[in-house]
Amino acid sequence: MRALIVDDEALARGKLLRMLEAFPDVEVIAEAADGATALMLAAQLRPDVIFLDVQMPEIDGFDVAASLPDDAPALVFVTAFDQYALRAFDAQAIDYLLKPVEPERLARTVQRLREPVRGAARPSAGMPAHLMIADRGQTYVVHCAEIEWLEAADNYVNIHLPGRSLLMRRTLAALLNDLAPAFVRTHRGAAVALAAVLAVRPRGKGDATVVLRSGVEVPCSRQHRETLMQRLRH
Structure with a gap:
């Protein structure tokens, strides 16, 4: 061991x-x-x-x-x-x-x-104040409150911050588990920080576009739109 x-x-x-x-x-x-x-x-x-x-x-x-x-x-x-x-x-x-x-x-x-129990998903222990992300040979300390949105990239997640993005070796589902309830999924491969949302713009067939305060636009599928709206109301 x-x-x-x-x-x-x-x-x-x-x-x-x-x-x-x-x-x-x-x-x-x-x-x-x-x-x-x-x-x-x-x-x-x-x-x-x-x-x-x-x-x-x-x-x-x-x-x-x-x-x-x-x-x-x-x-x-x-x-x-x-x-x-x-x-x-x-x-x-x-x-x-x-x-x-x-x-x-x-x-x-x-x-x-x-004789540890392996393979179980880690439940949330409350949103951490920081994440440390090793990206391109450097380790960055990221304040979770500064994260605007998350984008899945296979077994990695693009952490989008104002003016920059960092790649973290986590799955989107697992990272959302740690960052709940401050983030909500908007798409199979995307999630947004609720505090960063400025507007939700309807699109065709029930889909929408989430407009963040920075001006960034994130897709929202109809499967996740109602959950997003409920979370924004509360």
């Missing part, structure tokens, strides 16, 4: 590393002190599990979790605060460890990791 430890405190990373050495089937392959490095290492090394701190400067653990691809490793949140437990399990974490981590408690976590 190959593990990545993510914590902005070097002492906390070192302590967890030493504790995991007690388990011969667990190998810590890397450490990260921030979310951007964590995403880069997760993509390069493809660990089986990420031990992820919740409270980190600028980008917290839930933002990191939402930025991972759909086939992400198992997650174990590690934090000194118990108020995040519900969000952690909503994010389908395998476990939630409170600092200081006790050896017996860590042993139970490792046992859970030995």
Whole structure:
């Protein structure tokens, strides 16, 4: 079992590393002190599990979790605060460890990791404040409130922001799950931020065009038009 430890405190990373050495089937392959490095290492090394701190400067653990691809490793949140437990399990974490981590408690976590449940869709843990997107050799920190619309591109999503677009390795359905309820699908391959909608212009056969405040026009199929209008009314 190959593990990545993510914590902005070097002492906390070192302590967890030493504790995991007690388990011969667990190998810590890397450490990260921030979310951007964590995403880069997760993509390069493809660990089986990420031990992820919740409270980190600028980008917290839930933002990191939402930025991972759909086939992400198992997650174990590690934090000194118990108020995040519900969000952690909503994010389908395998476990939630409170600092200081006790050896017996860590042993139970490792046992859970030995037979994880795979293939289930990650339910929403509430819209993250940020997404970290690795695109063309750089990692960008995106404020979710700035996203105007989303466009599917096979197993990727074009994240459209004012004046630029970034490509993220997620499916549209999975990303919408994390960004709900602030976004709504308008088309099989498109979704818009409700806050960015300026107008809905009818077209023929029940279809429509969604006009965003930036002037961008996004197609809306008749299958999704009524849902869009209901969400806009509320």
